[in-house]
Amino acid sequence: MADLSTNFLGIKSPNPFWLASAPPTDKAYNVERAFEAGWGGVVWKTLGEAGPPVVNVNGPRYGAIWGPDRRLLGLNNIELITDRDLEINLREITEVKKRWPDRAMIVSIMVPCDEQSWKAILPRVEDTGADGIELNFGCPHGMSERGMGASVGQVPEYIQMVAEWCKQYCRLPVIVKLTPNITDIRYPARAAKAGGADAVSLINTISSIVSIDLDNFAPMPTIDGKGSHGGYCGPAVKPIALNMVAEIARDAETRGLPISGIGGIQTWRDAAEYIALGCGTVQVCTAAMTYGFKIVQEMTQGLSDWMDEKGYATLADFQGRAVPNVTDWQHLNLNYITKAKIDQDLCIKCGRCHIACEDTSHQAITSMVDGVRHFEVMDDECVGCNLCVNVCPVDDCITMVEMTEGTDPRTGRPIDPDYANWTTHPNNPMAKQAAE
Amino acid sequence: MTVSETSDVKARRLSSADYADNFSDIHPPLTPHEALVEADRCYFCYDAPCMTACPTSIDIPMFIRKIQAGNPVGSAKTIFDENILGGMCARVCPTETLCEEACVREAAEGKPVKIGLLQRHATDTFMEREQSHPFQRAAPTGKKIAVVGAGPAGLSCAHRLATHGHDVTIFEAREKAGGLNEYGIAAYKTTNDFAQDEVEFVTEIGGINIENGKALGRDVTLDQLASDYDAVFLGLGLPGVNALGMEGEDANGVVDAVDFIGVLRQAEDLSALEVGRRIVVIGGGMTAIDAAMQSKLLGAEEVTIAYRRGQEHMNASLYEQELAQTHGVVIRHWMMPNSLHVSNGAVTGITLERTELDASGKLSGTGETVTLEVDQVFKAIGQTPDAGPLAGADIALEKGRIRTDEARRTSHPKIWAGGDCIAGGEDLTVVSVEDGKIAAESIHQALIG
Numbered sequence: 050m051a052d053l054s055t056n057f058l059g060i061k062s063p064n065p066f067w068l069a070s071a072p073p074t075d076k077a078y079n080v081e082r083a084f085e086a087g088w089g090g091v092v093w094k095t096l097g098e099a100g101p102p103v104v105n106v107n108g109p110r111y112g113a114i115w116g117p118d119r120r121l122l123g124l125n126n127i128e129l130i131t132d133r134d135l136e137i138n139l140r141e142i143t144e145v146k147k148r149w150p151d152r153a154m155i156v157s158i159m160v161p162c163d164e165q166s167w168k169a170i171l172p173r174v175e176d177t178g179a180d181g182i183e184l185n186f187g188c189p190h191g192m193s194e195r196g197m198g199a200s201v202g203q204v205p206e207y208i209q210m211v212a213e214w215c216k217q218y219c220r221l222p223v224i225v226k227l228t229p230n231i232t233d234i235r236y237p238a239r240a241a242k243a244g245g246a247d248a249v250s251l252i253n254t255i256s257s258i259v260s261i262d263l264d265n266f267a268p269m270p271t272i273d274g275k276g277s278h279g280g281y282c283g284p285a286v287k288p289i290a291l292n293m294v295a296e297i298a299r300d301a302e303t304r305g306l307p308i309s310g311i312g313g314i315q316t317w318r319d320a321a322e323y324i325a326l327g328c329g330t331v332q333v334c335t336a337a338m339t340y341g342f343k344i345v346q347e348m349t350q351g352l353s354d355w356m357d358e359k360g361y362a363t364l365a366d367f368q369g370r371a372v373p374n375v376t377d378w379q380h381l382n383l384n385y386i387t388k389a390k391i392d393q394d395l396c397i398k399c400g401r402c403h404i405a406c407e408d409t410s411h412q413a414i415t416s417m418v419d420g421v422r423h424f425e426v427m428d429d430e431c432v433g434c435n436l437c438v439n440v441c442p443v444d445d446c447i448t449m450v451e452m453t454e455g456t457d458p459r460t461g462r463p464i465d466p467d468y469a470n471w472t473t474h475p476n477n478p479m480a481k482q483a484a485e
Numbered sequence: 486m487t488v489s490e491t492s493d494v495k496a497r498r499l500s501s502a503d504y505a506d507n508f509s510d511i512h513p514p515l516t517p518h519e520a521l522v523e524a525d526r527c528y529f530c531y532d533a534p535c536m537t538a539c540p541t542s543i544d545i546p547m548f549i550r551k552i553q554a555g556n557p558v559g560s561a562k563t564i565f566d567e568n569i570l571g572g573m574c575a576r577v578c579p580t581e582t583l584c585e586e587a588c589v590r591e592a593a594e595g596k597p598v599k600i601g602l603l604q605r606h607a608t609d610t611f612m613e614r615e616q617s618h619p620f621q622r623a624a625p626t627g628k629k630i631a632v633v634g635a636g637p638a639g640l641s642c643a644h645r646l647a648t649h650g651h652d653v654t655i656f657e658a659r660e661k662a663g664g665l666n667e668y669g670i671a672a673y674k675t676t677n678d679f680a681q682d683e684v685e686f687v688t689e690i691g692g693i694n695i696e697n698g699k700a701l702g703r704d705v706t707l708d709q710l711a712s713d714y715d716a717v718f719l720g721l722g723l724p725g726v727n728a729l730g731m732e733g734e735d736a737n738g739v740v741d742a743v744d745f746i747g748v749l750r751q752a753e754d755l756s757a758l759e760v761g762r763r764i765v766v767i768g769g770g771m772t773a774i775d776a777a778m779q780s781k782l783l784g785a786e787e788v789t790i791a792y793r794r795g796q797e798h799m800n801a802s803l804y805e806q807e808l809a810q811t812h813g814v815v816i817r818h819w820m821m822p823n824s825l826h827v828s829n830g831a832v833t834g835i836t837l838e839r840t841e842l843d844a845s846g847k848l849s850g851t852g853e854t855v856t857l858e859v860d861q862v863f864k865a866i867g868q869t870p871d872a873g874p875l876a877g878a879d880i881a882l883e884k885g886r887i888r889t890d891e892a893r894r895t896s897h898p899k900i901w902a903g904g905d906c907i908a909g910g911e912d913l914t915v916v917s918v919e920d921g922k923i924a925a926e927s928i929h930q931a932l933i934g
Contacts, residue, residue, distance in 0.1 A: 116525070117521045117522050117524070117525035117553065118521075118522045118525070119518075397589040397590075397592040397593040398530075398534065398589055398592065399528045399530040399531070399589040400530050400531025400532055400533075401528060401529070401530065401531060403531050404531035416531065416532065422532070422534070442528050442593075443593060
């Protein structure tokens with residue numbers, strides 16, 4: 050059986066599945082249940098500075114989008130950092146860590162952006178026996194209006210500055226949690242690294258309005274007739290998060306910087322994808338909030354079974370394996386040619402491929418042949434876009450088949466077996482000509 | 486085997502709760518959530534096969550998508566555009582051999598989208614929620630059309646004519662409008678007086694006047710109608726019932742299945758209906774199934790359908806046959822009636838003879854017989870047209886039914902016809918609705934175009 054244990058910045062956990070900083074990690078009761086269920090670690094819900102705790106709304110905090118059977122596809126929230134007393138949280142963290150020494154205990158922190166505030170809280174967190182800290186530079190609502198969370202995460206200089214304070218006043222490993230509410234994720238990641246942070250975690254939630262109530266014309270969730278933007282998470286955000294993780298993993302300046310991947314992880318497969326993009330651990334929240342803590346058992350078992358099947362003994366065996374295959378468009382092989390092929394035995398004749406291609410693409414799929422309903426790709430029109438594959442409701446009915454020899458019936462040009470990309474393409478005015 | 490000398494036909498075989506239970510909606514409507522989930526199964530096919538399979542060509546993918554988008558009222562309008570009796574058709578169509586058989590999900594998984602139930606969800610929602618009729622009449626044309634028969638064909642024709650601004654008078658021989666929908670369909674398929682609700686809904690368009698109790702040939706003549714009105718549509722149905730043609734057919738206990746179904750539909754107290762303990766139904770169509778099922782649900786203990794050919798030849802769909810079988814009805818194939826046993830004026834037994842197809846494909850008896858004790862024998866061996874009322878109007882017939890062209894026009898230039906009374910019909914409600922629609926468009930063209 051594969052070894053799922055992780056060593057992330059020296060923080061050990063029996064598996065890479067951590068619960069992200071959020072309601073599930075707000076108190077000892079939940080965290081105990083999580084550890085009993087098998088979670089490898091937790092990032093305790095963000096602590097604020099000493100004094101009166103923050104105040105949450107006393108109404109709905111979540112908005113959602115669903116599939117037709119109410120499967121939760123995306124969730125947003127207008128929660129703030131922990132609204133429990135700092136002393137209680139610190140005491141519980143200490144107690145839980147003592148009871149569960151083999152699990153990762155990370156503490157998320159968000160205090161005002163001045164040196165004194167950080168200097169004050171860091172030793173107190175360190176005293177709990179926690180394994181590391183995570184700086185919450187991501188929360189897009191409520192706290193950002195007070196000069197914290199995403200409003201810090203959007204300014205690389207602040208990230209660097211705070212990271213430096215943390216490294217100066219604290220012995221624990223420092224993870225900077227990044228906000229996706231920024232144009233280019235590489236800049237805050239570089240700043241975190243420049244500030245001495247040991248790792249980044251991403252993504253935090255995306256600024257969002259999930260829906261408008263068409264009866265009272267207010268965003269959901271609605272508080273007394275008004276709504277505010279919240280932070281978006283859940284399965285729907287995974288593609289955005291994966292891209293940002295990949296950007297950091299392959300950036301020359303941040304390559305090798307440890308990453309804890311977050312965003313829409315629902316199953317072992319999602320986790321494996323994050324790890325393949327270089328992540329050392331993954332953090333989960335929405336899936337747990339949807340189904341409860343038990344899902345971690347599917348995740349660990351699934352990951353382990355897949356690793357066994359592939360012959361990976363440890364996570365390191367495949368960690369980062371996808372990174373070299375993420376590239377820029379200009380480096381894609383323009384001589385790689387595929388054509389869609391429809392398996393007539395599997396085809397149920399819904400005609401989706403035809404109408405998608407006919408109305409919106411390249412008019413390359415028949416609807417009728419010899420007077421009967423028949424869907425077939427015309428190679429001389431097919432550009433290989435694979436829209437038909439994506440709209441076909443039957444698994445593996447339409448596949449993309451590479452042409453390796455002969456002539457492309459669409460262009461009439463011979464298939465060139467050699468790699469060639471846009472950088473050298475004759476139509477590219479910027480093409481770099483090989484020296485004579 | 487000896488046949489008993491007494492028959493056992495009586496009412497109140499069951500508790501009153503059992504009657505209510507047995508005759509409740511056989512396919513309860515989908516809940517709104519079920520409808521959303523089911524609607525999501527529709528692939529919104531290109532040139533959808535279900536649409537082609539629907540005799541009225543309802544835009545099925547569109548109406549399903551509207552349900553999915555939370556617009557069941559708009560969905561119902563899409564249905565009513567092509568089939569104003571979409572509510573009844575959702576209940577009585579043999580969807581398993583029409584739209585749902587063509588569904589690509591049937592090909593993929595053997596589980597078609599439940600198109601019939603979705604159609605019912607949309608039309609029920611509309612009729613419950615909407616106060617106004619979905620269509621508006623065009624400006625009055627001043628043209629008057631007579632429609633004979635307030636069944637599916639007549640109602641459909643009248644409605645379409647009314648939308649075009651024509652005035653329609655429907656002559657209906659029975660006390661209530663609805664035809665087959667009111668008198669000829671099993672009670673559990675259309676509960677809560679839906680047929681009458683639908684008649685009201687259809688006529689809400691305005692410009693339609695129904696004269697009940699007016700029979701063609703008795704109270705009005707075709708000649709009169711053809712001269713008093715700008716056009717006439719005949720939706721006469723099939724008023725006659727085929728006879729077994731054997732001795733004892735007039736004995737007590739030998740019943741027309743069509744009558745039995747009609748009486749049951751009109752009954753206010755089902756427990757007052759008499760039914761035998763042992764029943765044999767002769768026939769293989771929907772009427773045979775409906776009669777067998779309902780006699781079982783009224784408390785009959787042994788119900789047998791005897792059909793002279795094989796399962797694959799039955800007009801009732803396989804699904805309908807299974808429905809009857811799961812309700813305890815025994816279906817015996819390759820059996821035809823040979824003789825009736827009558828005692829004291831009542832039928833007490835029936836002898837059935839095994840049949841086979843000879844080398845030339847002709848059906849004949851084998852001489853081998855089975856005798857069953859019965860209290861009642863239901864005849865469900867087909868209905869016949871009645872050409873009597875057509876006399877003198879010079880309308881060409883074909884095998885006793887009215888001949889029409891593709892536009893449902895008869896040989897008489899002012900008379901159209903549709904539904905079961907025309908040649909080549911399929912004896913389906915939905916086909917009758919389509920006939921009425923086609924005829925109405927043709928009449929409209931003839932009068933205005």
